[in-house]
Amino acid sequence: MIKPLNVFVSRGLSHHPDKRQVEQSVTDLLALDPRVKVTMIPNLYDLRPDGDAYSQLKELDEDFIVISWMFQRAAHWILDRNGVLGQTGEVEFGAEEDDDADELEDDILEEEEKQRVIETLDIPDRSIYCLQLQHPSEPQHYVDEVVRIAESSLMQWISGTPDQDQLDRFLNAEQRHEPELTAIEEKAGRRWYPVIDFSRCTNCMECIDFCLFGVYGVDTQETILVEQPDNCRKGCPACSRVCPENAIVFPQHKSPAIAGAPAETGGLKIDLSLLFGAPDAQEVAARERDEQLMLAGRAPAEESGNANGSPAISMEPRQVQNVGADKDDLDHLIDGLDSLDL
Numbered sequence: 001m002i003k004p005l006n007v008f009v010s011r012g013l014s015h016h017p018d019k020r021q022v023e024q025s026v027t028d029l030l031a032l033d034p035r036v037k038v039t040m041i042p043n044l045y046d047l048r049p050d051g052d053a054y055s056q057l058k059e060l061d062e063d064f065i066v067i068s069w070m071f072q073r074a075a076h077w078i079l080d081r082n083g084v085l086g087q088t089g090e091v092e093f094g095a096e097e098d099d100d101a102d103e104l105e106d107d108i109l110e111e112e113e114k115q116r117v118i119e120t121l122d123i124p125d126r127s128i129y130c131l132q133l134q135h136p137s138e139p140q141h142y143v144d145e146v147v148r149i150a151e152s153s154l155m156q157w158i159s160g161t162p163d164q165d166q167l168d169r170f171l172n173a174e175q176r177h178e179p180e181l182t183a184i185e186e187k188a189g190r191r192w193y194p195v196i197d198f199s200r201c202t203n204c205m206e207c208i209d210f211c212l213f214g215v216y217g218v219d220t221q222e223t224i225l226v227e228q229p230d231n232c233r234k235g236c237p238a239c240s241r242v243c244p245e246n247a248i249v250f251p252q253h254k255s256p257a258i259a260g261a262p263a264e265t266g267g268l269k270i271d272l273s274l275l276f277g278a279p280d281a282q283e284v285a286a287r288e289r290d291e292q293l294m295l296a297g298r299a300p301a302e303e304s305g306n307a308n309g310s311p312a313i314s315m316e317p318r319q320v321q322n323v324g325a326d327k328d329d330l331d332h333l334i335d336g337l338d339s340l341d342l
Contacts (some may be wrong), residue, residue, distance in 0.1 A: 004037040005150040006060060008053075010044040010068035010075075013190070013252070018135055019069075025139035026067065031181040033143070035150045036065075039182040044068050044075060045251050046188035049082045053184045057084045063153045065089075065129040065146060074251040074260030075130040077195045081226060085121075088199070089129030089153075093145035114245075117198040117223055127153065192252065193229030194239060197260075200247035207239040207248060210285070212293060212301070215239075233292040241285035 009027050012019055030038045041053040044066065048054070057064075057079070063086075068075050076088055129149050131142060194207075194215065203224055208216035216239075217227030240248040240258045249260040290300035 003062070004035055005146075005153060006062075006064040007036045007038050007146055008057070008064065008066045009038065009040050010066060010070075011040065011042055012069040012133070013043055014069075016135075019133075022133055022135055022137060022139060026133070026142045027181060029139055029143045030146060033147065036146060037180070037182070039184060041184045042186050042188045044078055045070065046191045047082070047186060048188065051186045051188070053186060054082050054084065056184065060084075061124070061126065063089065063127045063129070063149075065131065065149060067131045067133060067142060067146075069133045070130075070251045071249075071256070071260035071262075072130040072132055073197055073199075073262070074195060074249045075132075076128060077197050077249065077260075078251065079128060080198070081195055084128070085123050086126045086128035087123060089127035089149065091129055091131060091145065092148065093131060093141060114202050117196075117201045117203050120221070120223070121198060129153075191230065192234040192236075192250070193232045194226055194237075195249045195251060195260075196224065196226060197247045197249055200245045202245055202247075204244060206242055206244060210242050210289070211239050212289065212298075213296075233295070236288050236292045238285035238288040238292075241281040241288075 007030055009023060009030075011023060014020075027038055027040060030036055039056070041047070044053075066075055066079065070078070072091060073088075079085075131145060133142070201224065203222075205224060208218070208224060213231045213233060214228050215226060215232045217225055219225050237250045237253050237255075237258045240246075240250055240253075246257070250258050251260055253259045286301070293300050
């Protein structure tokens with residue numbers, strides 16, 4: 001019997017009717033195809049590692065597809081940090097616009113080879129394909145790409161030896177198939193935490209040295225990891241700005257470079273804004289970190305630094321916080337603005 005390819009459609013945070021329509025259209029069209037098994041899940045980034053969605057994902061040992069509103073590498077490394085590992089599947093849909101960036105990166109890597117953390121990881125020999133939803137877009141394009149992947153991928157997951165009739169039915173599926181759609185419902189609160197792209201990370205430890213909220217740690221092999229993701233300060237992407245390899249991703253950030261757009265190599269980037277007096281990424285990151293320190297009731301990093309040149313960090317509270325105080329109208333207003341998908 002030929003197994004259908006699992007396709008997981010991750011719902012976005014936006015309640016905009018047009019975006020919801022894109023999700024529903026893609027899902028409905030895929031459910032008609034017997035070559036795939038479609039499952040709707042909540043926003044991938046917000047899910048807990050011990051929830052039902054990740055439990056089902058971890059049970060798979062074959063190729064599968066995830067369709068979400070996030071960039072491809074963001075979705076892939078979110079899965080990885082939650083224990084769902086696999087090779088990055090090649091996606092043709094929308095790939096043409098990244099050709100120049102890929103060629104540029106290949107040229108740079110030929111000149112300067114760096115050891116990436118991914119080279120030390122034991123990754124299963126199966127592919128995970130991540131497709132990014134966009135609006136406006138044509139739902140049929142996503143279906144065509146899923147079918148292409150299914151036809152090239154599922155043939156190696158055949159149980160037994162199929163006869164020619166079975167292969168014909170698989171490769172030329174008819175739309176008389178009874179639509180089948182599964183949905184996993186989880187109460188997933190909105191989260192904010194960094195995701196490490198280990199295909200770019202060199203384990204330089206810049207992030208753990210810079211972050212003062214205990215988000216990062218190291219494993220038994222002294223490899224960087226996001227140890228306490230929920231310690232991260234909501235809306236703060238400072239560690240991503242100081243990463244020399246553009247390996248730290250915040251999938252919900254408004255800036256594509258931070259949200260996981262195809263990585264650019266910093267050595268050849270020219271930031272024209274610097275020519276007009278704009279602060280560089282290091283200065284912006286330091287300011288963002290200090291803002292979060294003050295919001296947490298701690299003093300910002302002192303510019304004078306220690307004897308070794310590193311910033312002097314005050315761990316003392318700046319003021320006594322009334323933790324049990326009720327929120328006022330301004331607090332409720334700010335909470336409401338944070339929850340909007342602007």
